[in-house]
Amino acid sequence: xxxxxxxxxxxxxxxxxxxxxxxxxxxxxxxxxxxxxxxxxxxxxxxxxxxxxxxxxxxxxxxxxxxxxxxxxxxxxxxxxxxxxxxxxxxxxxxxxxxxxxxxxxxxxxxxxxxxxxxxxxxxxxxxxxxxxxxxxxxxxxxxxxxxxxxxxxxxxxxxxxxxxxxxxxxxxxxxxxxxxxxxxxxxxxxxxxxxxxxxxxxxxxxxxxxxxxxxxxxxxxxxxxxxxxxxxxxxxxxxxxxxxxxxxxxxxxxxxxxxxxxxxxxxxxxxxxxxxxxxxxxxxxxxxxxxxxxxxxxxxxxxxxxxxxxxxxxxxxxxxxxxxxxxxxxxxxx
Amino acid sequence: xxxxxxxxxxxxxxxxxxxxxxxxxxxxxxxxxxxxxxxxxxxxxxxxxxxxxxxxxxxxxxxxxxxxxxxxxxxxxxxxxxxxxxxxxxxxxxxxxxxxxxxxxxxxxxxxxxxxxxxxxxxxxxxxxxxxxxxxxxxxxxxxxxxxxxxxxx
Numbered sequence: 001x002x003x004x005x006x007x008x009x010x011x012x013x014x015x016x017x018x019x020x021x022x023x024x025x026x027x028x029x030x031x032x033x034x035x036x037x038x039x040x041x042x043x044x045x046x047x048x049x050x051x052x053x054x055x056x057x058x059x060x061x062x063x064x065x066x067x068x069x070x071x072x073x074x075x076x077x078x079x080x081x082x083x084x085x086x087x088x089x090x091x092x093x094x095x096x097x098x099x100x101x102x103x104x105x106x107x108x109x110x111x112x113x114x115x116x117x118x119x120x121x122x123x124x125x126x127x128x129x130x131x132x133x134x135x136x137x138x139x140x141x142x143x144x145x146x147x148x149x150x151x152x153x154x155x156x157x158x159x160x161x162x163x164x165x166x167x168x169x170x171x172x173x174x175x176x177x178x179x180x181x182x183x184x185x186x187x188x189x190x191x192x193x194x195x196x197x198x199x200x201x202x203x204x205x206x207x208x209x210x211x212x213x214x215x216x217x218x219x220x221x222x223x224x225x226x227x228x229x230x231x232x233x234x235x236x237x238x239x240x241x242x243x244x245x246x247x248x249x250x251x252x253x254x255x256x257x258x259x260x261x262x263x264x265x266x267x268x269x270x271x272x273x274x275x276x277x278x279x280x281x282x283x284x285x286x287x288x289x290x291x292x293x294x295x296x297x298x299x300x301x302x303x304x305x306x307x308x309x310x311x312x313x314x315x316x317x318x319x320x321x322x323x324x325x326x327x328x329x330x331x332x333x334x335x
Numbered sequence: 336x337x338x339x340x341x342x343x344x345x346x347x348x349x350x351x352x353x354x355x356x357x358x359x360x361x362x363x364x365x366x367x368x369x370x371x372x373x374x375x376x377x378x379x380x381x382x383x384x385x386x387x388x389x390x391x392x393x394x395x396x397x398x399x400x401x402x403x404x405x406x407x408x409x410x411x412x413x414x415x416x417x418x419x420x421x422x423x424x425x426x427x428x429x430x431x432x433x434x435x436x437x438x439x440x441x442x443x444x445x446x447x448x449x450x451x452x453x454x455x456x457x458x459x460x461x462x463x464x465x466x467x468x469x470x471x472x473x474x475x476x477x478x479x480x481x482x483x484x485x486x487x488x489x
Contacts, residue, residue, distance in 0.1 A: 016470070034470065060474050063467075079471050105471050123471070150468070168465070196465065214464070253443065254464070272443065272466075304440055305466070325440070 002278065002296045002335045007318070008048050010328040012039050017322035019064045019308045024071045026314030031328045032062035038076055038086070040093070041328070048330060057084040057095045060105075068111045075118060077106040083120050085138070099138055101128060110163075112156045117141070119163050121151035127165050127175065129184055142184035146173050153199045158206045158262065162187075166197035172211055172221075174241065190221055192243040198255060204262035209241065212255035212269055218279070220245040220290060230288055245290045250277060253305075259319075261311035266295070266333070268319055270306035275299055276321060278333060295335070302327060339384055341417045347393040350378070368438070370400040373409055376437045377430050381485045383422045392416050394426060399449060407441045409434065414449040423453055427463045428472060429485040 010031070017033040028042040028051065038054035058078035065076045074086040074093070083106050085097040103124035110119050118130040118138065127144040150168035157164070163175045172190035177183070195214035202209050209221040222244045224232040234240045253272030260267050267279040278296040285291045302323035312318035319331040353371060358364050374397040378390035389395045399412040411430055415423040431446045438444065446463050448456045462468060472478050 061470060079474055107467070123468070152467075168461075195461065214461075305443075 002333060004276070004278065004296055004298045004319075004331050004333045007330040007332050010039075010041055010048055010050075010330065011326070012050055012053075013037065013326050013328070015326055016324045017307065017326060017328055018061065020310055020320040020322040020328055021065050021067055022310055022312050022320060023067050024069055024313055026312045026318070029320055029328070029330070030065045030067065030074060031322055032065045032076060033322070033326075034061045036060065036062055036078075038062060038065055038074070039328075040074075052093055054086060054093055054095075057086070057098075058082065063106065064108045066109045066111055069113060069115045073111075073115075075109045075111065077109040077120060079105040081106060081122070083109050083118075085136075087136075097136065097138055099128075099130060101140060101143075102126065107151060108153045108155075110154045110156050112161055112163075113159060114161070117156070117161060119154040119156065119165075121154045121165055123150045125149060125151060125167075127151055127154060127163070127173075129163065129175075144175055144184060144186065146175075146186040146189075147171070152196065155200055155202065158202050158204060160206065162206075164200055164202070164209060166200050166211060168196045170195060170197060170213075172197055172200055172209070187238050188241050190241050190243070192219055192246070193217070196254075199257045201258050201260040201267075203260050203265065208260075210258050210260050210267055212258040214254045216248070216251045216253065216255065218247040218251075218255065218258060218267070218269060219243050220247075220292070222288065222290075244288060245292060247279065247292055250294055251275075256305065257308045257310075259310045261316070262313065263311070263316040264335075266311070266335075267292070268309045268311060270309035270321060272305045274302050274304060274306060274323075276301040276306060276309060276319070276331070280335075296333070298331075301331075302329065340420060340422070341384075344385060344387070344392050344416045346387070346391055349388075349390055350374075350397065367404045368402050368409075368442075370397055370402050373400045373402055373411065373434070373438075377411065377433055379488060380426075380429050380433060381487070382416075383425050383429075383481070383485055389413070389426065389430075395430070407443055408445075409438065409442050410445045410447065412447050412449045414452045418452060418454050420453065423448065423455070424459050424462060425481065425485070427459060428469070428478075429482050431463060431469060432473065432479075432482050433486050 015034040020031045040052040042051040060079035076084045083099040084095045102122035105123045121127045129142040130138045131141040147167040148169045153166040174188040193213040200211040207223045221241045224240045226234040257270040276298040279292045280295045282291045304324035308322040317333045380389045401410040
């Protein structure tokens with residue numbers, strides 16, 4: 001069962017909030033939305049308050065933000081076709097680099113585990129990989145045109161330099177650098193969703209991936225390495241990702257975001273029916289045919305669509321969510 | 336545009352103006368949204384290529400408007416005048432924008448093509464259901480001008 005308690009509603013944005021992102025140390029939170037502003041929230045005593053407002057970085061909606069793993073940089077992806085990189089070297093947050101190249105709206109941005117690589121994706125159907133050089137310059141290392149439609153989300157593997165992307169073309173693709181010619185290539189296409197894949201999240205091991213879609217399902221994908229005990233064929237000696245579980249019948253509208261907690265292994269979803277749901281793998285679950293149970297349903301978590309959800313990376317059970325209703329909310333879940 | 340796609344569209348009669356009932360004027364009675372009220376919000380939208388309303392072209396009809404007040408849902412189905420109409424997305428977008436502006440934000444609005452009335456029905460429905468792409472379209476000055484032109488009362 002469990003219990004999800006509202007810790008605080010954070011009000012400040014005007015209009016739709018698209019994304020929330022916890023700082024890697026878990027003590028502050030960034031949010032962004034259609035007001036072209038990034039808010040950074042932190043705690044004063046027991047209350048969350050606005051620490052910083054970042055304006056003037058973008059001309060249009062800011063769709064997503066992402067902290068670098070060391071927490072020193074914040075990247076923001078915007079409908080203005082650029083990605084901005086903010087840092088605090090001068091003491092205040094400043095935009096010190098703007099990455100240009102996408103033809104239209106940038107939908108998502110993600111840092112690799114090492115902080116050396118940044119990925120962006122766009123409605124122009126492409127995924128770009130940027131190399132962060134020693135003097136904080138960003139060089140485009142690859143332009144990947146594997147998707148046939150609008151790319152909604154990019155997310156790096158938690159340990160190695162493998163990138164996952166989700167698209168309006170209903171597929172998820174995985175990319176990795178070819179060691180021989182150092183070219184980035186698509187190593188897997190995960191095909192099973194029946195409509196737009198909005199978001200995805202790796203589990204803590206990086207051998208599993210959860211995805212959510214406009215088809216109102218969540219899917220769990222399992223990586224099978226060459227020579228696996230289950231006898232799953234691995235053509236070309238590349239790992240194969242197989243859909244091992246579909247959670248259907250739980251969501252009544254598009255699922256916009258999913259977060260897989262690396263501390264508790266719980267999965268949270270953000271849905272267009274205003275509901276936050278929490279899922280847990282069953283104790284007796286077979287890893288090759290896992291089963292998950294709906295642990296908790298928070299009706300009217302927001303008064304409009306929930307767009308983004310993220311587990312706190314350090315404080316187990318803390319969740320942040322963002323909605324079309326203009327609010328960011330912090331929650332505490334107790335099993 | 337060089338040439339009209341549908342040169343001679345069939346014309347339909349306008350519905351009568353709605354009679355306001357005593358109950359509707361009574362402030363103490365909760366006046367829930369009904370299909371007629373939603374229909375009134377969209378029936379005067381102009382067709383992008385003809386000086387006619389969506390109602391006159393039978394693109395929208397009251398019986399293709401579904402309202403569920405309890406569950407905050409509105410579903411509008413519209414019928415393009417011809418099955419290969421290139422304006423279908425723009426028409427759907429105009430209906431969506433109009434309802435976004437006029438309905439309280441609690442409502443979830445779906446705008447879809449009447450089943451079987453357009454060659455690219457599925458692709459257009461998917462685009463109209465993607466709120467991120469709608470949001471991006473609404474930030475496009477040129478497009479929003481065209482939509483405002485369609486919505487504007489003539």
